[in-house]
Amino acid sequence: MSAMLELNNVEVLYDDVILVLRGLSLRVEQGSIAALLGSNGAGKTTTLKAISGLLDLEDGAVTDGTIQFDGEEIQGAPADQIVRKGLFQVVEGRRVFEHLTVRENLIAGAYTRRDRSELPADIEAVFDYFPRLGERRKQHAGYLSGGEQQMLAMGRALMARPRMLLLDEPSLGLAPLLVRGIFDIIQRINEEQGTTILLVEQNARLALSIADFGYVMENGRVVLEGSAEELSGNEDVREFYLGLGEVGRRSYRDVKHYRRRKRWLS
């Protein structure tokens, strides 16, 4: 297997002083789904923005390390070039264009496409994945429900025909039933289109249920990694991210010690 995406010791600074990623490394195999887990503030969104070139807008920058997409270094490249290379991020919080119709949102997603004549067929393909969107194609996106907006955010991404998708908390603020539907479609996109996916989630159980591999982040670093099964079985992950602790609640410190010791031994 070859790596579609590889981050090596990536460091990110905001405003020249706030160090948020402290030597982060991870790798996503071609055609796989990788989950990036971690609690609020761990640096997951920052990681995705570093990859997709969106740090600029917030005065952030990759100050060390390399990011390779399909064998080519892309750290520091402008966002539009990265999209053109086939890497597309679905940003956190849906962020649909509220005053554009569903259809116009999809056309905006295809902004970098040169084969404009194929757009109508691709729009129909998105409506196949998300029939709700098809029913509302002429409505302004601002009037869609939260679930429909998430579908639109993903549909917009599909319109770019990316080889790799970065998804930032697609379950955020959605009812559990809807979330299951969205995750089924993420899995279908991966299987049917062969799209490589890096999925950021707070809901670890859900993410690991469709992922091949997972990383757990804390304080701007990867602290744990393994196949989805390994992580699902891991004590720390079970306790802190799956809510399945066996030994009762231990303090956060204890777990840190435990983790450190384990690493020491292995």
Add this chain to the structure above:
Amino acid sequence: MDAFLQLTVAGLSTGMIYALVAVGFVVIYKASDVINFAQGDLLLFGTYLIFFNIVQLGLPWTVGVVITVIIAAGIGLLIERTVLRPLIGEPVISMIMVTIGLSSVLRALTNALWGPQPRAFPPFLPGGEVSIGTATVAADRLVAIPLALGLLALLALFFRYARDGIAMRAIADDQLAALSMGISIPRVFAVAWGLSAVTAAVGGMMLGNIVGVSPSIAAVGLRVFPVVILGGLDSIGGAIVGGAIIGLLEVYTGGYIGHGLNLIVPYIVLILVLMVRPYGLFGKEVIERV
């Protein structure tokens, strides 16, 4: 009654030109939050360019118009590239200050090239008068109305269907999301300035035709403020209504009351509207889901 009809045609013709120039102003504002204080000077420059092409070079007016449009687009792109683009990422206020500087530069340039005196201008819109019932109205003004409306309709189509038009609306809605799909801010800025300069020049050509060529034409740049505030910043339809209201108010107060009130009334209306509807008559609804 005849006077009313004449005034109405006069008001609508300048009103539609205002609307056209206002849309150019709004395009820049929506794409980059920049208030372009040089809009009136771009218009002025367009007026003198067409004068230069037709009178000083002796070109046929069709060729003159095309060349003016091309040069105007080039100037818009050049301004964006050299003056505005280096400021992307800086506070918007610095870009706005730059447009004030730009306004002085353009005005000085126009003055240096063509002097301050009004110029005679061979009209290219049909001259003479047309009878409507018992009234006679100036043909050039009558023609200006559908002409401006047609151009506004073209712009509306551009924003609805063209790739860059949709991208411009997208970037106005959510910059981060727009960037994430590869929409390039510099490109959108460039298209905005190109379009804006062209609408200003076209407005300037039409106005020069109707009222003659003189530096006072730049004052139309100030007229766009009441127009965009009345019409809201969000639709071409709004700009048309705003332009019509301001244009008509001007001529009605000028024609029926006089005393130079026509220069003030639009701004009085503007203040009244802002007191009642801070987002203008057609401001964008803020979408709130429940």
